[in-house]
Amino acid sequence: MKSKSTCPKCGSARIIQQVHVMDRSDSGTGSLSLRRGTRALGGWLKLPRSFPVDAWTCGACGYTELYVREPAQLLAADEEGIRSPAATAGAIGQPGPQAGDQARTSIVIALAAAMVLALGLLALVAMFLTR
Numbered sequence: 237m238k239s240k241s242t243c244p245k246c247g248s249a250r251i252i253q254q255v256h257v258m259d260r261s262d263s264g265t266g267s268l269s270l271r272r273g274t275r276a277l278g279g280w281l282k283l284p285r286s287f288p289v290d291a292w293t294c295g296a297c298g299y300t301e302l303y304v305r306e307p308a309q310l311l312a313a314d315e316e317g318i319r320s321p322a323a324t325a326g327a328i329g330q331p332g333p334q335a336g337d338q339a340r341t342s343i344v345i346a347l348a349a350a351m352v353l354a355l356g357l358l359a360l361v362a363m364f365l366t367r
């Protein structure tokens with residue numbers, strides 16, 4: 237529908253272009269987006285790359301199609317992932333571990349290690365103080 241000026245379902249020419257599609261997640265609201273590949277944040281932390289989609293909606297029948305805003309960048313991220321499969325969340329059509337989940341797991345493990353270390357130090361200090 238993006239390149240056409242008429243609705244593929246009813247033939248109407250009343251197309252509402254580039255409608256913002258909202259999405260809700262644990263971290264709030266944002267644009268509905270596709271995810272592919274990762275981008276590095278600092279040395280070891282990698283975040284998933286997001287590609288927002290917009291809707292083209294027929295003003296007569298309501299038929300709606302979704303289009304990614306930057307298809308060339310999404311394609312580049314996908315091809316980058318094919319060259320280095322470990323950097324992405326799986327190939328097209330195959331569900332894989334989410335890169336965001338991996339980053340979150342790394343943070344949780346680091347926090348748990350820091351807490352264990354702090355508790356150990358606290359126990360040592362308590363042992364010396366009670367003698």
Ligand SMILES: [Zn+2]
Nearest residue numbers: 243246294297
């Ligand atoms: Zn229509």
